[in-house]
Amino acid sequence: MSENVNVLENSIDGYFQVSLQEDGCYLTVFPPRDGGVPVDEALIFEELNKREINHCDKVLVQQVIREAAGKSILIAPAEAEPVIRVLVSRDKMEATLQIEVQGPVRPALQDKVMEQIAKSGVTFGVDADAIHTAINQPGREIIFARGQQPIHGNNAYIQYFVSTESQGRPLEMADGRVDFKNLNLFTVVQPGDLLAQKYPATQGEQGINVLGQVLPAKPGKDLLLPMGKNVEVGEPNQLVASIAGQVQIVNKKVSVIPLIEIKGDVDFSTGNIEFVGSVNIRGSVQPGFFVKAEGNVDVAGTVSGGIVEGKNVIIKRGIQGMSRGYIHARENLITQFIENATVSAGNEVQVSEAILHSRVSAGKKVVVEGKRGLITGGTISAGEEIRAQNVGNHMAVPTELEVGVNPPLREEYQNLRTEIRKVEVSLDQTQKALTILKAMNQNTMTQDKREMMLKLTKAQFHLVGQLGNMRKRWEEIEAALEEMKAGRIKVANTLYPGVKVIIGTLIKPIRETVQFACLFAEDGEIRVGTFK
Incomplete structure (x- = not known):
């Protein structure tokens, strides 16, 4: 099949013929006769441009024009249809692109590649630069799309804040010596001490493959707080001691043993x-x-x-x-x-x-x-x-x-009496200062003095409460000391000489054997009565 695209024929001037065959574009240049004008090169290239034959061999075209042999010469092989391969991996997490061409490639290759990608169903993770590389490097297999793997949730885990690993190890002193009398056999905690904390499981993040299909994430596995005896939940997911005692961890459960x-x-x-x-x-x-x-x-x-x-x-x-x-x-x-x-x-x-x-x-x-x-x-x-x-x-x-x-008890009594006097003096000074401040004009009082009055008021309430508690304890001790004045020494069998008896401030040496006796203070002396 052939097509005469253009003929410039003159019995004298040269002329050319452009024809498109299945295997490409052919050019025939005829020489001039009888002193005619040769074919103009510009006219031939203008015709080729009109037909969008841009991939012709220009040097060959010029040679054909010079020779003007009247022979049909292939100047541009037929444009090849590219072979575009889009392959999706078995797990649908990668897609590769490979382009194979033989001879010149027809225009608009980018559009054909994108069309083929669309037909393959690849929609996610497409890399435009990778596609460009595949187009420019025919024959090379390029990964042009990657999916996003799901991020599976983390399992819950327990962090222990007490350890029994160092138990049984001697205490090392500051000078480097070891105290074998202190072996740290027990881990001791107080009420409210943090024993363990649970970090909850996470749900994870879903993924997506190159076909745009959602990949669900596996949630992490949960754990129960390792609750043993005498422990309780404090802050959310925290395990604290409810009593003072020794920590024991058995089967990963934490207990506090009193x-x-x-x-x-x-x-x-x-x-x-x-x-x-x-x-x-x-x-x-x-x-x-x-x-x-x-x-x-x-x-x-x-x-x-x-x-x-x-x-x-x-x-x-x-x-x-x-x-x-x-x-x-x-x-x-x-x-x-x-x-x-x-x-x-x-x-x-x-x-x-x-x-x-x-x-x-x-x-x-x-x-x-x-x-x-x-x-x-x-x-x-x-x-x-x-x-x-x-x-x-x-x-x-x-x-x-x-x-x-x-x-x-007597020492506590004496110390308490001293402390009561100190608190009474502080309370008296506080009340006097408050009286002065309250007598001032409240409308013109400075902010500093207002704050001082507030602090003194709080201090007054605190001192009154403290004084009340101290006086109550003082009275309790007084009553206990009063009872002691009636102290007794009772001997059911024999009280031997050489024994010294003291009741309060009274002293009585025993110089003779006493049987079945009860000794007590009365009328300023120690008397010996019958054992009861």
Whole structure:
């Protein structure tokens, strides 16, 4: 098939013919005859431009014009249809573009590429620069679109604010030495202390593939707060201690235990014990070690040359002080015997066998009423009463019994009286300053003075409340001290010579054996009555 596009024919001048065939554009140039004019090159190129044949070989065209051989010469191969391949990956998260061409490419390739991409369904993550690269580099496979992977939610997790990892490690002192008496066996917390916090699971963010399809995200897995015993939820997702005690983490659950149990002795295997709750010791407390608790202390064995402090202290097998250490119960102390020891209790000391050569004091009573019920040697003092079976011995060992006195209470009484006077002076000064300020013209009062009056008013209320509480406590102590004036010493069996009895400010040495006696103060002297 051929088409004569244009013919300039002259019997004298040269002429040309442009024809389009299936394989391209052909040019034929005929020479002039009889001295005619050769074909004008500009006319040929003008005709080619009109036909939008822009990819012709210009050098070849000029050669054909010069030769004017009348032969049909291919000057521009046919424009090839590009092969455009758009491939989408199996997971639809990537799309690649490959363009293959043979020979000149017809115009508007960009539009054809975009049309093919649209037919493939790729709509998301298209990179225009990548498409441009694929067009300019035929044959190369270029990733031109990428999807967005979903971001799956994070699982909930627990952060613990207490650790049991360091338990059992000796305390390292400032000079680098190690204190093997302090092994940090227990992690102790106070009410309200933060134990653990949960960071909730997140929902994640959905993704989208290159075809524009939404990819759902997997939400994270949730967790429950690791609630054990004696804990509660504080702020949202926070676990706090509801009591003071020892932290235990069992099966990832956090509990606070108000009791520490030592299965053996308190010695180098346990180190010293200091705890906010109660302590139960199945063995004994060995020399040089201490047990200090805000709760009760129960020792199944003995305390030998150690220190024990607690609310109520029970030492079943007795106290061997070894002239070192001490025992202090804020309320009551119960034991079998006390020997060569320093012992004190806020309320009562109860001994089933004997007190030997010791310093024992109680806020209210010291009672030794077992089978022996013996007090021999040392100093025994009580606020209200000392009661025993036998006091002293036939060797007249110096023994001192004192009732009607509570040194800690008396000291508190004296300190409280001093503090009351200070608060009364402060309150008086505050009230006088307020009186002056209130007498001023409130309309012309400066801001500084208004603020001062407000502060003084608040201070006045605080001082009045403080003074009321202090006076109430003072009255309670006065009543307790008044009761102590009626202190008694009761001996159910024998009171031996060598014993010195003190009741309040009165002193009476015992020079003769006394049986079944009750000693008390009356009319300015210590009298001996019958045991009741």
